[in-house]
Amino acid sequence: MIEIQDLSLAYSAQVLFEEVNWKVNPGERVALVGKNGAGKSTLMKILAGEIAPDSGRVVRAGNISVGYLAQDVMLIRGRTVWEEALEGKDEILALERELRRYEHLISELDPDSPDMQRRLNRYARLQEEFEEKGGYLAESDAAAVLSGLGFPKDRWEEPTENFSGGWQVRLHLAKLLIRRPDVLLLDEPTNYLDLENILWIESVIRDYPGAVVMVSHDRALLNRAVNRVAEVGNKTIGDYRGNYDYYLEERERRYEILENAFKNQQREIRQTERFIERFKAKSTKAAQAKSRMKALEKMEVIELPREDATVRVTLPTAPRSGKEVIRVSDLTRAYNGRVIFAPVNLNIYRGDRVALLGPNGAGKSTLMRLIAGQDQPTAGKVEIGMSVTPRYFAQDQVSTLLPDRTVLAEAEQDAPDEWRARVRDLLAAFLFRGDEVFKKAGVLSGGEKSRLCLAKILCGTANLLLLDEPTNHLDLVTKERLLQALLKYQGTIVFVSHDRHFLKGLATRVLEIENGVVNDYPWGYEDYLWWKEESQRK
Numbered sequence: 001m002i003e004i005q006d007l008s009l010a011y012s013a014q015v016l017f018e019e020v021n022w023k024v025n026p027g028e029r030v031a032l033v034g035k036n037g038a039g040k041s042t043l044m045k046i047l048a049g050e051i052a053p054d055s056g057r058v059v060r061a062g063n064i065s066v067g068y069l070a071q072d073v074m075l076i077r078g079r080t081v082w083e084e085a086l087e088g089k090d091e092i093l094a095l096e097r098e099l100r101r102y103e104h105l106i107s108e109l110d111p112d113s114p115d116m117q118r119r120l121n122r123y124a125r126l127q128e129e130f131e132e133k134g135g136y137l138a139e140s141d142a143a144a145v146l147s148g149l150g151f152p153k154d155r156w157e158e159p160t161e162n163f164s165g166g167w168q169v170r171l172h173l174a175k176l177l178i179r180r181p182d183v184l185l186l187d188e189p190t191n192y193l194d195l196e197n198i199l200w201i202e203s204v205i206r207d208y209p210g211a212v213v214m215v216s217h218d219r220a221l222l223n224r225a226v227n228r229v230a231e232v233g234n235k236t237i238g239d240y241r242g243n244y245d246y247y248l249e250e251r252e253r254r255y256e257i258l259e260n261a262f263k264n265q266q267r268e269i270r271q272t273e274r275f276i277e278r279f280k281a282k283s284t285k286a287a288q289a290k291s292r293m294k295a296l297e298k299m300e301v302i303e304l305p306r307e308d309a310t311v312r313v314t315l316p317t318a319p320r321s322g323k324e325v326i327r328v329s330d331l332t333r334a335y336n337g338r339v340i341f342a343p344v345n346l347n348i349y350r351g352d353r354v355a356l357l358g359p360n361g362a363g364k365s366t367l368m369r370l371i372a373g374q375d376q377p378t379a380g381k382v383e384i385g386m387s388v389t390p391r392y393f394a395q396d397q398v399s400t401l402l403p404d405r406t407v408l409a410e411a412e413q414d415a416p417d418e419w420r421a422r423v424r425d426l427l428a429a430f431l432f433r434g435d436e437v438f439k440k441a442g443v444l445s446g447g448e449k450s451r452l453c454l455a456k457i458l459c460g461t462a463n464l465l466l467l468d469e470p471t472n473h474l475d476l477v478t479k480e481r482l483l484q485a486l487l488k489y490q491g492t493i494v495f496v497s498h499d500r501h502f503l504k505g506l507a508t509r510v511l512e513i514e515n516g517v518v519n520d521y522p523w524g525y526e527d528y529l530w531w532k533e534e535s536q537r538k
Helices: 040-048 081-085 090-108 116-133 135-148 165-179 195-206 219-225 244-279 286-298 362-371 407-412 417-429 434-438 444-460 476-487 499-504 527-538
Strands: 002-011 015-025 030-034 055-061 065-069 183-187 211-215 228-233 234-241 325-336 339-347 353-357 378-385 390-393 465-467 492-496 508-513 517-521
Touching: 002 040, 002 211, 002 339, 015 040, 015 234, 030 040, 030 244, 040 090, 040 183, 040 211, 040 234, 065 165, 081 195, 090 116, 090 135, 090 228, 116 417, 135 165, 135 195, 135 234, 135 286, 165 195, 195 219, 211 228, 211 465, 219 244, 219 499, 228 244, 234 244, 325 492, 339 378, 339 492, 339 517, 353 499, 362 492, 390 444, 407 417, 407 434, 407 444, 417 444, 444 465, 444 476, 465 517, 492 499, 499 527, 508 527, 517 527
Parallel strands: 030 211, 030 228, 065 183, 183 211, 353 492, 353 508, 390 465, 465 492
Antiparallel strands: 002 015, 002 055, 228 234, 325 339, 325 378, 508 517
């Protein structure tokens, strides 16, 4: 459907692609993976026609349509959510507006008016035309997509500028799904979505009639929805026919083969160099030495990709706290008369790893702020136990960074003296390598600032970590490093995450906030899901 031929692209001195040939076939659901900066988003833009390569070309079969979801979008002001969702179906929207106008006219007209029949006839013709053009189908399609992506029905007539950037990205995704292009290009489609919405979009991608190419850091999504993985890196694209777990296994197998070939070639090079050095001056062997020298010069040297597998996240030792870490008693929180949750009573104990679950707006971050002491309850109280030292990572944590302070200085600020020598190792695990640790915080991107804030929290000495969406802005490798570090952490963790792989690996207990009630499930995420499914069957 889309094919790139002999494609090359460089930015300044960095070559991203060099004479690459690659294509997307009908019905494929392809995940683009690779390190930050490898060129995944750039490749998406090339496929979308937003960036032209230095050389080579992009070929599209026939008249195929392509839809592209970027990480940042800005919608036209003045349109409602409903109008924006149906963009591209202007004729249907015009007919719908005319139908609504005639409904208003008819409702205000005297039933005995001579104009009544004429207007009823016109209304019937409009309805017929609306149906012929697929208006009712488009409406039901749009309603299903908006609901699936979490837009409340009572807000569909609001202007788009009333919504935050995250909701605007969701709306752009809704537009694409309603339009159903032949090829769907999705750059981080699950950003800003809660678990329910992620499950919905996963089913849509899995059953999509066209081709899908996406970048995502959601491992569960990549395992359940894709049938091909394309690894972007080393100036090329490597293909793996399977899901993400298959890709990891197959990549390891390929790397072992490449490593063996590299060792054999290096051995051959050393032997050849010794032969040349030994015999280049001897008349009887000089011709052979010269021949081998030419062969060595023409040899295509195997390069091993730089592996970061040795980088690990190690956290400072958490001092031991008392057995009871948090006690919540008759806790209630209300905003402007709206009760977020009814009286909550619960205890959290040393070593618990508690996941807070619930739809967006249920109160997960509110409960986290109350535990962290950043918000005050309407009634009841939160008590922190003996010898408990909490550290809180909030979604708006970036506002605490000082613009003129370096990455390293920010990370070292709360690190124990005996651990400061290891701060740079932790920063490297969070993708701040080499001289990047001397960058000023003020010049970092939003994602870099978030990673720095998380690293800074983890550098401190604490035995209670309160982490609100810690996996945002982390790639798959860094998420896995964080997960492994937290599994070895000896303190207590309360966290919010929409990443199912992270939830499955870390949580030993689930608190679900639903309709103002906090339900306590004293087991891990997989058992929680099983219990929910069983409950729905009864």
